[in-house]
Amino acid sequence: MSTDTAPQKEEYLPEKHPEVELAEKLDEAENSPIEAVRMAVPVTDDPLLPVITFRFWVLGFLFTAIGATITQYNFFRTTYSSYSIFFVNLATYYLGKGMARILPKFKVTLFGQEMSLNPGPFNIKEHAAIGIAVNSGASAAYAVDILAATDLFLDYRVSAIGGILMIITTQCLGYGMAGLLRKYIVYPAEMVWWQNLVQVSFYGTLHNTDEYKRIRLVRGWTRMKFFWVVCGITFLYQFIPQWMFPLLMYVDWLCWIQPFNRNFWALFSSAQGGGIMSLSFDWTSIQGQSMYYPLYAQLCTYGGMIFNYWILLPIFWFNNILGTRVIGRPLSPRLFFPNGTMFNYKDFSTPDHNLDVERYDALGVKVAMAPMYALGFFCSFLALTACCSHISFFHGRKIVTTMRAAMSNKEEDIHTKMMKIYPEVPQWWYAVFYVVMAGLSIFVVEYYNLQLPWWGLLLALFMGFVLTLPIGIMNAVTGYGPGLSVISELICGYMLPGRPIANMVFKCYGEMAMYQCNLLLQDLKLGHYMKIPPRNLVAAQLWGSLVGAIFNWVTQIVIIDSQREILAGKKTDKNGFWTGNRAQNFWGSGLIYGALGPARMFSTEGKYGWVYYGFLVGLIIPAIQWALSKKFPKIKWHLFNVTLIANGMAKFPNGFTLGILPSLIVAVIFQGYIARYKKDWWSRYTFILATAMDTGAAFTGLFLFLFFAGGVSEKLVVGFPSWWGNHYTEEGTNAPYLFVNRCGASSGWTNPKGWTVFNPAPETGN
Structure with missing residues (x-):
């Protein structure tokens, strides 16, 4: 694909370039109708700036490789530390500046x-192109869920070519969809994509003003020095809780009262129970997002988790509801027989990994799941319909107006006009790219059985394509939208019962086609705001x-x-990492x-x-909230977001309820107190502090x-x-x-104090 680069700065003539004159005329004539966009996005452009440069290839590769490795590594860990795009933007700014000073000017x-x-x-x-490249690839690919599950639980490893092709196709199918939909979800001014405004402001602050460079933090340090000092301290500190x-x-301190009591283990252990009032001093269980995510969103999410667990x-x-005590493990994604086996x-x-229906039916009993796991499905269904219902009632009129304006296309956005050069x-x-990716996807699923x-x-793919337009509009206008994983696996489960791999693959391609397309549309809008040539983008x-x-x-x-x-x-990590x-x-x-259906x-x-009632409950509750908002308009009913609460309840931790209380404490301190009463300190330190700590921990x-x-060598x-x-x-x-948290007893150990000892069987089932 062409990656045309613009002429160099040295090629400017004394008179103004005609494209620069056009940009200036547009600047004088109009601006965006959206106030937030007018404040964050300038209507100026220099079409002669090079974009796809040697520095882009090198820094884009380096930070994407680091990010993809870190996030995929975290996929298998108990706790998760994010790879911050803020860190990427900050580090690449200084490295790019350094490369501009030291690299020779000969051509390659x-x-x-x-x-x-x-x-x-x-x-x-x-700089923005590097950030977009990293944002496109520095994640834990959804397809790895399939590759890891089949490898670990079916002893079936897809070959290197098949595995890489699966990751590439699931990650890239969205490009074709994004290109075909960009006229409706990128070009109109009403499609704001609010997440991008922060990045546009950040890039502008770095490159267009000296304010960012003049600001000094504690002890007169620059932001970069502060970042690396905090990152280094966090890096060293993390050796304490993690090694x-x-x-x-x-820190399950309530569990220590009676560490060998079965009830205490089930309720207070954060390793395998509810983790009630548990603490953690490991930063990866807290994460920097607790310091800057909106407080109402965090209260809704953590409130859902607290209510659930x-x-x-x-x-x-x-009360042994649905056999909770018989199964024995309150939080487990595994399946059990009614007697707990x-x-x-x-x-x-x-042999081809399908369910042997005759052998299973001959059992005469139905397999059960951990009740809290079943509740998680109910909450997932609830969150899906609640999202649609909430957006329809509280943002529906705005979305309809926006869609009409976008479809009519009577007056082009100023930024769209500027991009026409x-x-x-x-x-x-x-279209061709999408067909090629779809063809490769068919090859992968057919050839690798x-x-x-x-x-x-x-x-x-059809389902993902059809639903991308409405979900993309929701994301662009409101900042969030529902996912398709639950609906995907439900449809495939009825369509192809007895095929667990097929269900995972169907869910992955259906969900990722939509999700990745939305991510790419968001980046297309960022490139639109930054005036990056479409082919370079x-x-x-x-x-x-x-x-x-x-x-x-x-x-x-x-x-x-290695693990x-x-x-x-089949084995427990003694550290719990x-x-x-x-x-x-x-x-x-x-x-x-998939398997059972x-x-x-x-x-x-x-x-x-009863889990299907989640769909109905999700539709009804936002409608009630909307009606109450009309009756009692002084109460901000929309902040009690049922989708976020249900998402918190549906965050099934697979036996590790870590970080709920400490994350909530950090959120209240930073968002509830500092952001309100120490706003200058919060705006000066919060983002860089959170990013430095996340980076050091990662x-x-x-x-x-x-x-x-043993990652490098055994x-x-x-x-x-x-x-x-x-x-x-x-x-x-x-x-x-039983675990490093001092809760529960190991198999075969005799309790000298006579407490009730719980010896759960090792989780060796699949």
């Missing part, structure tokens, strides 16, 4: 393009996606090979919706038919894996000596405790 040929190693000053468009003193990661879980446990899917599957990407390019027929894949997105896919695949292979028994649930809980959760859904699991005659985890946990396994802060025995367990 890269990817068929001749370019100068140093085309001049590091500019704002080049030397893991008890600090799970601190209130409903004790009710379920003490673990269900092993391999015992009831055919650049060569557009033809619609047929996007992923149980999903070609027509099933096309149905998933697509090149940046593709570069990030391709680099990220390769590093996603390599990282998951390395981690699975297989722990990730598959490795769980593979996201892969286990994905596989659990694959069994419920919703017709079996959620039948009206069974235990779980690098600690990666360092420990590579050099202390010979590089360095455990911290046993002491009461980790309490290892010679066998490598935490005996006499």
